[in-house]
Amino acid sequence: MRKALRGAMALGVLMGTLGTAGTATAVQSGAVDTTTATARVAAAEADVLDRLLAIPGMSLIQEKPYTGYRFFVLNYTQPVDHRDPSRGTFQQRITVLHKDVSRPTVFHTSGYGVSTNPSRREPTQIIDGNQVSMEYRFFTPSRPDPADWSDLDIWQAASDQHRIYQALKPLYGENWLSTGGSKGGMTATYYERFYPRDMDGVVAYVAPNDVVNKEDSAYDDFFATVGTKECRDRLNGVQREALVRRDALMERYAAAAAENGWTFGTIGSMDHAYEAVVLDYVWGFWQYSTLADCESIPADAANATDEEIWNSVDTIAGFSSYTDQGLSGYTPYYYQAGTQLGAPTITFPHIEDGLIRYGYQPPRNFVPRSIPMRFQPSAMRDVDNWVRRNARQMLFVYGENDPWGAEPFHLGKGAKDSYVLTAPGMNHGANVAGLVPGEKALATARILTWAGVASAAVEADPSKAKPLAKFDAKLDKRDVEREPTLRP
Numbered sequence: 193m194r195k196a197l198r199g200a201m202a203l204g205v206l207m208g209t210l211g212t213a214g215t216a217t218a219v220q221s222g223a224v225d226t227t228t229a230t231a232r233v234a235a236a237e238a239d240v241l242d243r244l245l246a247i248p249g250m251s252l253i254q255e256k257p258y259t260g261y262r263f264f265v266l267n268y269t270q271p272v273d274h275r276d277p278s279r280g281t282f283q284q285r286i287t288v289l290h291k292d293v294s295r296p297t298v299f300h301t302s303g304y305g306v307s308t309n310p311s312r313r314e315p316t317q318i319i320d321g322n323q324v325s326m327e328y329r330f331f332t333p334s335r336p337d338p339a340d341w342s343d344l345d346i347w348q349a350a351s352d353q354h355r356i357y358q359a360l361k362p363l364y365g366e367n368w369l370s371t372g373g374s375k376g377g378m379t380a381t382y383y384e385r386f387y388p389r390d391m392d393g394v395v396a397y398v399a400p401n402d403v404v405n406k407e408d409s410a411y412d413d414f415f416a417t418v419g420t421k422e423c424r425d426r427l428n429g430v431q432r433e434a435l436v437r438r439d440a441l442m443e444r445y446a447a448a449a450a451e452n453g454w455t456f457g458t459i460g461s462m463d464h465a466y467e468a469v470v471l472d473y474v475w476g477f478w479q480y481s482t483l484a485d486c487e488s489i490p491a492d493a494a495n496a497t498d499e500e501i502w503n504s505v506d507t508i509a510g511f512s513s514y515t516d517q518g519l520s521g522y523t524p525y526y527y528q529a530g531t532q533l534g535a536p537t538i539t540f541p542h543i544e545d546g547l548i549r550y551g552y553q554p555p556r557n558f559v560p561r562s563i564p565m566r567f568q569p570s571a572m573r574d575v576d577n578w579v580r581r582n583a584r585q586m587l588f589v590y591g592e593n594d595p596w597g598a599e600p601f602h603l604g605k606g607a608k609d610s611y612v613l614t615a616p617g618m619n620h621g622a623n624v625a626g627l628v629p630g631e632k633a634l635a636t637a638r639i640l641t642w643a644g645v646a647s648a649a650v651e652a653d654p655s656k657a658k659p660l661a662k663f664d665a666k667l668d669k670r671d672v673e674r675e676p677t678l679r680p
Contacts, residue, residue, distance in 0.1 A: 240363070247363075250268050251268075253267055254308070269283060270283075272340070274347075284334045285308075287306055289311075290322055291321060296367040299368055299371070300370075301325065303374065310666075311668075312664065315371045315643075317659050317667075318640065329524075341563050346532055354386075354390060366643075367642065369639065373620075375679075381579065397588075398589065398590055398591060399601060401572070401600055403572050405534035423483060427489055435467070435548065456514075478593055479594060481619065482619060523560070530567060535554065576601070581604055583607035588600065588612045589624060592615060609638070616628065623670065637654035637656075637657035
């Protein structure tokens with residue numbers, strides 16, 4: 193039923209878009225003319241850029257060469273408000289990694305900006321397909337001007353994806369999968385919740401699911417048990433020592449701020465920023481590092497030098513993170529965290545009273561006061577309930593040692609052909625390749641099947657499933673996309 197409805201919708205979009213562009217003749221009902229269909233595919237390959245630019249609202253920013261692909265950086269005209277298109281438009285940046293119109297397509301977003309260099313997400317390598325990547329609305333340059341921040345919410349962003357999909361589906365007519373990591377995994381999930389008939393499958397990596405914003409004990413439980421006691425003690429010792437030595441290290445912070453031109457107007461003071469960075473330290477380690485990296489953490493923090501404490505905190509949490517300059521590019525994330533997504537709050541039982549002055553600060557402290565914010569507690573509850581009851585062909589992948597996975601998505605009895613899998617020992621960069629062999633094969637097989645490219649052998653025996661495209665060291669770089677902590 194889902195595929196039938198989607199097929200009918202796609203045909204309607206196809207007829208309308210091709211009619212506007214004047215590039216094809218409507219197919220009459222009855223037998224399919226395979227010769228004409230083959231010719232149409234060949235023509236689309238010959239002038240894929242022309243076909244892209246024939247889409248109303250699409251314009252070219254740049255084309256970059258890459259062997260075996262064509263890579264386009266494009267702008268697409270979007271309504272500022274999908275409920276009321278008369279309120280104006282903005283230019284949303286997208287990229288297209290084009291392989292072949294006969295291959296399936298992966299729709300990727302990081303939930304932040306978009307890279308303008310060719311890259312390939314893991315599902316794209318697995319299915320050997322095309323890839324469309326979207327910059328999230330309100331991340332520059334994809335920001336309306338003037339910006340009405342009330343237009344930044346998960347439904348509006350999902351509607352951006354829906355319109356892009358509708359525009360490109362006539363050209364890329366095979367199956368589509370959506371994907372993203374962290375906030376991108378959240379975005380792919382929200383898109384599925386609001387437009388469940390668009391995609392043939394969803395692969396969401398390390399996607400946090402903060403259903404009840406005020407209940408965060410799962411994070412405290414995580415930090416009490418993650419890794420080894422020796423590693424936890426090292427990290428806790430450095431974090432505590434950075435607060436014990438606040439006065440001395442604040443002098444160094446002030447010197448760094450003067451040297452780099454850092455200011456602290458949004459968060460309120462250098463002291464607020466200093467404590468925020470220090471309190472992010474343990475979280476940041478587990479988000480981006482592995483247990484083996486504990487060897488780089490001072491073992492005896494109380495007897496470490498000021499420089500050793502400073503360097504460890506700066507390397508992992510980054511003293512520029514809560515400056516005005518560090519925050520400005522992430523205003524859209526913090527706005528969403530403070531209005532819909534929620535944000536974690538954790539306790540610090542290893543630090544005595546008096547050393548912590550502010551605690552984990554709320555997103556409101558990281559957004560300019562000129563931007564109004566009001567939290568909507570129903571937004572995440574709605575998504576969570578929908579996933580539990582309605583998930584279809586959805587895969588969630590988490591890392592065992594990633595703090596963001598402490599509050600994951602869960603599947604209920606209503607879910608069909610959907611999975612929540614955890615990669616042992618992995619951090620915020622967890623992926624299908626890091627799963628245990630049986631789960632890796634299962635996940636790979638389901639991705640191939642959802643994309644419509646699984647062989648008969650894989651359908652019969654999922655253990656035979658492997659990525660269809662060879663690994664490319666440049667396109668398939670597996671390093672986690674590091675965002676300054678504390679951001680998903």
